[in-house]
Amino acid sequence: MAVDWYLMDQPPIYNGGFEGEEFFAYAQDGFKEMLDTTMLCDNVEFINSDFSVITPGKAIIQSVTPDTQLKAEDRQILVPIGTLQTYSYIRFEDEIWIIASEPSNNKFYEKAVLKVCHNQLRWQDPETKKIFEYWCWCEDVTRYSSGVFKGNIVITYDKQYSLLLPMDKNTRRLHDGMRFMLEMSNDVPLVYKLTKFNGLTNNNKNVKLLNLSLTQTVYDENTDSVDMMLADYKQNNVEPTEKYGYTCELTYKADTISLSSFEKYSATFYDNEHNVVDDIEYHWGISDNDFDEKDLVLTTGDNFVKVTVKNNRDLVGKQFHLNVLSSVDTILASVVITITALW
Template structure:
């Protein structure tokens, strides 16, 4: 019955060690699963393209001992087959990493390449919603001196190549101006997305997609750019979020009040809320004065400007709790919104 075995007296030693072919095929997945339970593996958090869906996963990360600075920004990860796609994020070593390579497998495990994300890019969509994506940057002007111009005027100069997940929001980034500046207290570096390449990293629906962007240095416009929120060409939130048939005011009131903004706020990220007063026809009223009020047993940092309020949570211990944001007119509460504090990831 020697033909049952892969090894004979003439066979060189090999990884199968004499087990039958069918046994190897049946248990190769189990063997990799066992390796994920050892110290060779680590636990990471997998996220979809916009961080709205997450789950813990075990994987083996290779390349931690890089020999060059560029290689230190990359890793190779091994997962069970069918786990990841390009454009997903991995949270590992307190950083977000973007899956950039085409995931492949050898019928035992799935292998993909990841690259570290250096910056959280923020912009507004057409509705005024603030969108955020973690992104990877490489210099597209490595030897640029940082200035161009003539004897009359000098302008700053710089270019980046940016990798970002492909989705319905990022596909509209071309032509937008964005802050790319780690100085949050006094941001001044503004770039324009001048090119969006949706072909280079298109691996298909099964394997995921990325966008490659070119960001060209431009100048800050203090009239249109919101440095506090780090949003270029800032616009007020669109009233498209308001139902087409707003509720009618009660008999004792000439208006209804609304608070426009998300129901949750991330720790460490400023969030803008807008208050609107409307008549029974849904027309905005400007002849009423109102004030904001926050109901919480915690210290909430905020700043007000006209009919908007910007809130920031700087205490990590507040995560999981909530507070009330209210609009007050003539010492009466006319609108209230419960806001939950969530983590950065």
């Protein structure tokens, strides 16, 4: 008779006479069933630092009606104990939220603080030349200043941002002095220099976070790429084509491709006087990752290639090099392309 109306699954029955055993037996199972059977929960995705693991799940999101503008960037998440230890981000409400605190629990569920990520920090590793892009929480720590510092001799920028992002094998390679292109002002990129690397303050047991302080610096058109939105950008493994009597230039709208989408990339060859050369034999190729033909398709045309990414969630966050290759497979030009989600 009880089976017809009992909500909870039958937990283990303890006969030791201790109330604590019965409490713990029901507590966590009861919370999990509440997520499965009530409307209190939200459908979310648990994501690791480099987006290589995306796991759907359910959670209770709190503080959704903040009282101040600053609190609008914060949420609290309740999940079964042991859920958050291996993840860095939560996706819900079509936004990315970083797990900004070490999870703690009250024997029923575990709880952590989330901060919304509106921006991505993008950089190129100076040694490997690989391009990375990480969602981060950003705070303007000089919001009440004029943005400049008037010294006795010169006027320097005073605008600073504080960034919070996951600490992993990629972000640990960041160092003081690296430059980043964060935003555009009237078609002019605003570049910032890393002035403080803080990996100690939030070096928790499970959720490890990195605090970065960035100070505005000067844009250098000789080293910074507006198209790539990268400061100190260097092409990777590109053979100097001047020795062949021509150069190869790639043109494209974006260096990212969403799932179930495509982008076109064009190659143009110029002689030493910058005249277009049409009789160069070349072909297109991909390097860095082994992609199945069903996931990544190249369709060539007249001086262009269309790269199509199929709908495979496992590809999100992965990168590959699209290369222009000579008849002997020498790399004449290259671009790093990142696969992104649909939103």
